[in-house]
Amino acid sequence: xxxxxxxxxxxxxxxxxxxxxxxxxxxxxxxxxxxxxxxxxxxxxxxxxxxxxxxxxxxxxxxxxxxxxxxxxxxxxxxxxxxxxxxxxxxxxxxxxxxxxxxxxxxxxxxxxxxxxxxxxxxxxxxxxxxxxxxxxxxxxxxxxxxxxxxxxxxxxxxxxxxxxxxxxxxxxxxxxxxxxxxxxxxxxxx
Numbered sequence: 697x698x699x700x701x702x703x704x705x706x707x708x709x710x711x712x713x714x715x716x717x718x719x720x721x722x723x724x725x726x727x728x729x730x731x732x733x734x735x736x737x738x739x740x741x742x743x744x745x746x747x748x749x750x751x752x753x754x755x756x757x758x759x760x761x762x763x764x765x766x767x768x769x770x771x772x773x774x775x776x777x778x779x780x781x782x783x784x785x786x787x788x789x790x791x792x793x794x795x796x797x798x799x800x801x802x803x804x805x806x807x808x809x810x811x812x813x814x815x816x817x818x819x820x821x822x823x824x825x826x827x828x829x830x831x832x833x834x835x836x837x838x839x840x841x842x843x844x845x846x847x848x849x850x851x852x853x854x855x856x857x858x859x860x861x862x863x864x865x866x867x868x869x870x871x872x873x874x875x876x877x878x879x880x881x882x883x884x885x886x887x
Contacts, residue, residue, distance in 0.1 A: 698745065701777050705752040708773045712756055718835040719828030720755050724819055728754060731815035735862045742807045746783065749774070750790035750812045757791070767791060796820070796850055803859055814863035817854045822870025825851055826877055847878055 706726070713721045732751035736742045755761065756769040767788040774784045786806075793804040794816045804810050820828065829851065833843035855871040858864045 701745075701779075702748050702752070704777060705749055705773065709752055709756060712762075712769065716761070717831065719831040720758060720761055724828065725752055725755055727819045727824065728752075728812070728815045731818045731863075731866075732811050735811045735814055735860050738860070738862050739807050739811065742811060746787055746790060746808045747811050749779075750787050750794075750808065751815055753787070754791050754794045754812060754816055758795075796854070801857070810859035814858050814860050817858065818863055818866055818870065821851055821854050821867060822873050825870065826874060844878070844881065847874060 706722075709725050710722045713725070716722075729748060729751040732747050733744070736744055736747045753770045753773065756773070757764045757767050762769060770788055770791055771784060774787060779787070786808075790804070790806065790809045790812050793799055793802070793809040794813050796817070799813070804813055819825065829843055829846050832838075833840075833846070851874060852871070855864075855867040858867050
């Protein structure tokens with residue numbers, strides 16, 4: 697794997713997400729990258745360069761953050777690194793399979809897509825998912841109740857939508873942690 701392009705991708709996302717504090721930031725993308733690399737270890741048939749680049753770049757064209765079309769930010773970076781056009785298309789395909797709202801109930805066709813989708817979803821649950829939910833809600837001016845509703849609308853559904861065995865295993869404890877948090881939160885609100 698070409699480590700230089702991975703480091704360049706990290707620098708690129710750091711510039712794009714500078715000053716972002718809503719949970720869709722460089723730290724999130726790095727955690728997704730680490731999750732994806734960990735999952736990919738169990739799938740030697742997966743292309744680790746594609747998994748790495750797609751996971752690092754998965755939010756660079758997120759509609760909540762950028763007003764771009766056709767993965768323009770991802771394409772700009774990949775072309776600047778002289779990535780072959782067929783690989784650019786495949787990486788963009790993997791990226792396009794990540795979004796929960798746009799891919800609800802859909803499983804990516806490629807193992808790389810499954811890995812990156814799982815890696816992103818893992819970062820949406822557990823303690824980090826709780827923190828990100830309230831960071832995003834706060835930035836968007838959402839009420840506590842509205843942010844809590846997000847758990848029922850999305851986060852509590854993710855455990856059962858994981859594609860890979862490793863992600864299913866990791867999601868189990870994170871799911872339980874969210875349930876315990878919500879139980880404690882309800883108790884404190886009602887007391």
